[in-house]
Amino acid sequence: MALLEVRDLTVVFQRKGEEPFRAVDGVSFDVEPGQTVGLVGESGCGKSVTSLAIMGLLPKRGAKITGTVSYDGTDLLKLSDREMRDRRGRDLGMVFQDPLSSLNPVVPIGLQVTEVLERHRGMPRKEAMIEAKDLLDKVGIPDPNRRLKEYPHQLSGGMRQRALIAIALACRPKLLIADEPTTALDVTIQAQILSLMKELVQDLGTALVMITHDLGVVAGLCDEVNVLYGGKVVEKAMRHKLFAEPRHPYTHGLLASIPRLDAAPGEKLTPIRGSVADNIPWTSACAFAPRCPNALDVCRAETPAEVEKLGRLLRCHNPVVPGTPAAEEVPV
Amino acid sequence: MSETLVSVQDMKVHFPIKRGVFMDRTVGYVYAVDGVDLEIKRGETYGLVGESGCGKSTLGRAMLRLNEPTAGKMVFDGQDFSALKGEELRKMRRRIQMVFQDPLSSLDPRQSVESILIEGLRAHDLDEGKESTSKRLRELLSAVGLPSTALRKYPHEFSGGQRQRIGIARALALNPDLIVADEPVSALDVSVQAQVVNLLEELQDQFGLTYLVIAHDLAVVKHISDRVGVMYLGGLVEEATAEDLYAEPLHPYTRALLSAIPVPDPVVEDRRERILLAGDLPSPANPPSGCRFHTRCPWRQASRCDTERPALRELKPGHKVACHYAEQIQSGEIQPHEVKPILVEEGDTLSPDIPLVGPASVTEALNP
Structure with missing residues (x-):
């Protein structure tokens, strides 16, 4: 059995006089003992809220959490505040972005x-x-x-x-959650901290959930990677598979839009058009459809289900065929 | 028209550290920029990289005289920009524009986009009647990829990437020769970063602009720049074309910096050899003697490194490096060794040779 099993975790923020906002929308993933799992995505994709929900650090009022987070067989979401306090710091450690x-x-x-x-x-x-x-x-x-x-x-x-x-x-602790642990640091210091974390996790056999926006950090550290978009996991795969053959248009687009140090000179970047503000709700469509170069009519009419195909979990109606270049940017 | 547009000569910016209430005694200096020479050719993009606190932003600001440099000068298009005064300086500023980090x-949150763009035009008498100005504004917006309906909107109505486009349009409005972009994309999400990077490149082709791009992200700088200068603690340590710098970094600091940047490719990441630097950046108020990098350098030698500050010298055509032992390090004659991290005191910014005399606060002055 996995050390941490997150099933269908949903966090809805209720705001007075406004539509409730689904920050995390049915996220599921497992962390095996000693494994390093990455949660990647841009700002607003729900990666930090996921970690706060697991640690029981979200406010009781205003945030409605459903689903299960079972750690070693017990559902953390059902524990009382007192029981949770005993576990935080002992069984579950957390490192935040801004020290x-x-x-x-x-x-x-x-x-x-x-x-x-x-x-x-x-x-x-x-x-x-x-x-x-x-x-x-x-x-x-x-x-x-x-x-x-x-x-x-x-x-x-x-x-x-x-x-x-x-x-x-x-x-x-058997599980360490690191939320953007190196984002506030310079690159040479980031390299120090990452190699330290890698070493400690190996020595102590601690499982690590790494939350970051930096795909480079994930590539060197994580065994399994979850790519989040708009509060849902859109692609989940082992790291070699994910980086060699990204199948979700979002993952594919992210990788094509990052300038790489080892890129050939004069290579153009291929950005993803629009911004997160263009998202449409997941309820009856794919949230990424307005920005997606592969979007079909069905993408705007039907929520894609998370299915296991192509050796990974994928939430997409029209996955990227490997080898195709990312679509050219259409000026907005 | 000469090929060189900007030439910076021995630029220094030292910020005084003041102590005391009554007399404002200067007890030391922060050597933010300490002797930088560089040249930017017409139409090229010069990238300035370094970690926080290395003085890259201060250098950019000093060049524009947003901070007055302590010493040194900048020659812009054959004229000594640092000697200009009053109206002449104001007129010259039209030709050098800036794009800031946080859009x-x-x-100004209370200014509409139209008013933001028109302000510079008015200040430089480029506002020639309603019709031509409104045509110009539309051109500007379409150049940066914004709809003309944006004119009547306010900054808060836009996303981060769009705001940065407004900042770029404002810089473009005056038809500048040089645009200094200080961390133009670091506040943006990765998918949007690429949009702005591509936009900057397109505008350069379209308007024949010269850029000075200041950033901490070496991957972005390498992508966008023709030539790159690497800064460490107030000085340039290496300067080369972007390809050369990546293919053959000569300065130990550049090597460490390049090896520290994560690449989004597990195959590359697993194979890579990391040069981990020990310790933190020393304080620019109390910089190490000799080579500024010697306290963290894995290739440090017993002689010269801690006594003599290396000058930037040309090792190969177009590739300059400030290291006494660059040749030997490159040939493998000198091998890296273990470095013990040296404590860097946060807030301990004063050099120990400055005696602290007199009261440090009102309470201290009244109750000695």
């Missing part, structure tokens, strides 16, 4: 690490301090003894992210 |  706003600015780093150890592993303060030092050392923070006493603003962005990873891994 | 904060 400065997710660390407490008025508490020294050391205390923020030992807090987790005391709360979940019942360690006495002294022992926890020694463990915290080891943890900071493990995530590559130089001079950990001194850093334990310092405050978040005294650390650089990369060091803060390392400290956050140390906190997330303090209780050796 | 929402660089557009």
